[in-house]
Amino acid sequence: MDNSAPVNFTLTTGGEQAAHPLPSIRRRQLREAIIAGVITAMAVTGIAAVVLILVFVAREALPLFTSADVKAELGGFGKMFLPQVWKAGRPASYVWQPVGTIAKYSMIPLFVGTLKVTVVAMLVAAPVGVAAALFTSEFAPRRLREVLKPTIELLAGIPSVVIGFFALMVMATWLQTAFGFSYRLNAVVAGLGLALAVVPVVFTVSEDALAAVPRAYREASLALGATKWETAFRVVLPAAAPGVLAAVVLGFGRSIGETMIVLMASGNASITSLSLGDSVRTLPATIAAEMGEVVFGGGHYAVLFFIGVELFLFTFILNSAATIFVRRLVRRMSGVQA
Amino acid sequence: MSVGSRKVLGTAFTGLTGGAALLIVAMLVLILWDVVAGGIGRLSWEFLTAAPSDGMTGGGIFPAIYGTVVMTLLMTVAVMPVGVATAVYLHEYAPPGSRLAELVRVAVTNLAGVPSIVFGLFGLGFFIQFVGRGMDRLLSEPGTLHYGQPALIWAALTLAVLTLPVVIVSTEEALRAVPRELRDASLALGGTKSQTLARVVLPGALPGILTGAILAVARGAGEVAPILFTGVAYFLPDLPRSPFSQFMHLGYHVYVLATQSPDVEAAKPLLYGTVLVLLVLTFALNAVAIAIRTRTRRKAEAGH
Numbered sequence: 171m172d173n174s175a176p177v178n179f180t181l182t183t184g185g186e187q188a189a190h191p192l193p194s195i196r197r198r199q200l201r202e203a204i205i206a207g208v209i210t211a212m213a214v215t216g217i218a219a220v221v222l223i224l225v226f227v228a229r230e231a232l233p234l235f236t237s238a239d240v241k242a243e244l245g246g247f248g249k250m251f252l253p254q255v256w257k258a259g260r261p262a263s264y265v266w267q268p269v270g271t272i273a274k275y276s277m278i279p280l281f282v283g284t285l286k287v288t289v290v291a292m293l294v295a296a297p298v299g300v301a302a303a304l305f306t307s308e309f310a311p312r313r314l315r316e317v318l319k320p321t322i323e324l325l326a327g328i329p330s331v332v333i334g335f336f337a338l339m340v341m342a343t344w345l346q347t348a349f350g351f352s353y354r355l356n357a358v359v360a361g362l363g364l365a366l367a368v369v370p371v372v373f374t375v376s377e378d379a380l381a382a383v384p385r386a387y388r389e390a391s392l393a394l395g396a397t398k399w400e401t402a403f404r405v406v407l408p409a410a411a412p413g414v415l416a417a418v419v420l421g422f423g424r425s426i427g428e429t430m431i432v433l434m435a436s437g438n439a440s441i442t443s444l445s446l447g448d449s450v451r452t453l454p455a456t457i458a459a460e461m462g463e464v465v466f467g468g469g470h471y472a473v474l475f476f477i478g479v480e481l482f483l484f485t486f487i488l489n490s491a492a493t494i495f496v497r498r499l500v501r502r503m504s505g506v507q508a
Numbered sequence: 509m510s511v512g513s514r515k516v517l518g519t520a521f522t523g524l525t526g527g528a529a530l531l532i533v534a535m536l537v538l539i540l541w542d543v544v545a546g547g548i549g550r551l552s553w554e555f556l557t558a559a560p561s562d563g564m565t566g567g568g569i570f571p572a573i574y575g576t577v578v579m580t581l582l583m584t585v586a587v588m589p590v591g592v593a594t595a596v597y598l599h600e601y602a603p604p605g606s607r608l609a610e611l612v613r614v615a616v617t618n619l620a621g622v623p624s625i626v627f628g629l630f631g632l633g634f635f636i637q638f639v640g641r642g643m644d645r646l647l648s649e650p651g652t653l654h655y656g657q658p659a660l661i662w663a664a665l666t667l668a669v670l671t672l673p674v675v676i677v678s679t680e681e682a683l684r685a686v687p688r689e690l691r692d693a694s695l696a697l698g699g700t701k702s703q704t705l706a707r708v709v710l711p712g713a714l715p716g717i718l719t720g721a722i723l724a725v726a727r728g729a730g731e732v733a734p735i736l737f738t739g740v741a742y743f744l745p746d747l748p749r750s751p752f753s754q755f756m757h758l759g760y761h762v763y764v765l766a767t768q769s770p771d772v773e774a775a776k777p778l779l780y781g782t783v784l785v786l787l788v789l790t791f792a793l794n795a796v797a798i799a800i801r802t803r804t805r806r807k808a809e810a811g812h
Contacts, residue, residue: 330730
């Protein structure tokens with residue numbers, strides 16, 4: 171390609187005429203095309219990652235449907251979701267007990283456990299996060315706002331294993347003293363620990379949504395005689411509603427998938443009960459706790475990967491919903507001049 | 509409603525929302541205070557440079573610090589080129605309204621929401637079982653496993669995938685802050701698109717790209733769930749010698765000391781010391797990143 175290019179346009183810049191003839195236009199164009207190609211190819215990595223995650227996690231779960239050995243070990247797919255009679259004369263129940271003479275793989279205790287912890291976390295994190303966002307964007311003086319935002323963002327920077335440690339060592343003791351739980355580690359401790367991880371997510375996304383509401387909305391409301399809090403509560407918050415909803419949904423997704431905090435602070439007993447004072451075992455914690463002890467390629471192994479597929483799908487749905495809400499907010503705000 | 513009651517309600521509402529903000533900050537302070545107060549007495553030169561001894565109740569945590577740092581470095585080397593290139597594609601190269609760019613954006617958003625434990629399963633299923641075992645079939649003697657088992661490199665690559673969205677989002681924000689006029693000036697002087705990118709756009713976006721790198725490092729250093737099955741070990745007599753060795757890790761050390769220690773009370777000082785080191789590492793990095801970002805954002809706002 172070097173000098174054999176049939177068309178020999180040379181571009182020269184003013185200062186260095188003829189000393190260094192620049193490469194021919196063709197060569198330049200080729201180089202530009204290659205660079206653009208490489209950059210585009212690398213950008214596809216993100217798409218590839220999401221697809222590969224689903225494919226390879228699902229691949230390890232596949233023996234549940236294809237392997238005769240694994241199917242025999244589980245005794246049918248329905249056993250994972252339907253109540254089973256484990257002892258003659260006893261009522262049918264849901265049991266997760268993968269290690270034992272008869273392995274029992276009911277998903278229900280894990281679903282219930284995950285739901286209990288998540289509900290506790292969201293009941294605290296959603297109102298606190300949204301209220302703090304309202305305060306930061308509507309009531310706090312400018313100076314305070316500029317300190318509050320980064321400070322709360324810092325909470326998101328604490329590794330979840332450290333929050334888990336704090337919940338396990340400190341919060342569990344406080345809460346047991348305060349409420350007299352019979353189990354030191356339970357759904358409330360894990361849920362409140364989880365709330366610490368979720369609150370910055372809810373806060374940051376809602377604050378962004380509230381800040382995106384045009385000034386004109388507030389000015390119009392105040393001019394009509396509404397007070398500051400009436401404006402915040404009845405004008406700004408409803409206008410930013412899709413964004414705030416997205417914040418809560420994202421927080422929900424985060425709390426379903428969070429592993430280390432619940433692994434450390436929930437007690438990890440797979441009990442199917444509605445009491446918040448009982449120990450619980452969640453879906454992610456089950457994978458984390460049991461993967462180290464499974465036989466590779468066996469039924470237990472496949473079930474844990476199946477839980478991974480479930481978690482992937484749950485969070486994928488929640489994230490997609492949040493994306494749709496955010497788009498709705500952007501569309502709603504884009505027609506108005508600030 | 510009377511003026512008086514409206515005023516009272518207003519004060520109550522401000523107090524309530526302010527109380528929520530205060531509660532979050534108070535919890536942050538409480539965590540920091542507990543860790544610092546519990547761990548500061550344990551910190552010493554020996555603690556930072558010695559290996560654990562006496563069944564994990566004595567000695568130091570050097571192998572865990574070393575493993576965390578090396579793994580994070582490998583991760584950064586893997587994630588930065590791909591993350592920056594993706595952001596460059598999205599902001600500089602994708603034609604307006606591009607379907608592909610839209611798809612990349614959706615993928616990255618969803619990637620950010622995948623639970624960390626699922627990344628661990630992915631690392632095990634893809635990097636170890638597929639890539640590693642595949643390499644063994646080609647390169648190792650039959651019947652031996654050299655690559656297809658948990659190792660530093662697989663953990664680092666798993667975390668590189670996990671931190672990809674962090675780098676992309678920060679870099680794109682940085683690219684957005686580079687004024688259009690600079691690009692136009694470079695192009696008008698005859699610079700090509702890639703020359704403009706390399707000599708004008710990327711240097712201008714450097715602080716933001718750096719922020720992304722720091723945030724990714726802080727996130728990567730603190731995540732435990734993704735490395736559980738991909739390379740971490742509780743105790744190793746030697747430091748990892750190659751990327752295909754297993755390694756010790758600060759976060760995993762905290763988890764094991766806190767939950768599986770036979771004598772929790774005896775391990776407690778060591779535990780608090782380890783948490784403090786981990787927290788200082790991730791927290792300091794985060795604080796630096798947030799400071800840079802806040803400053804560049806303010807500058808960008810002032811510029812427009």
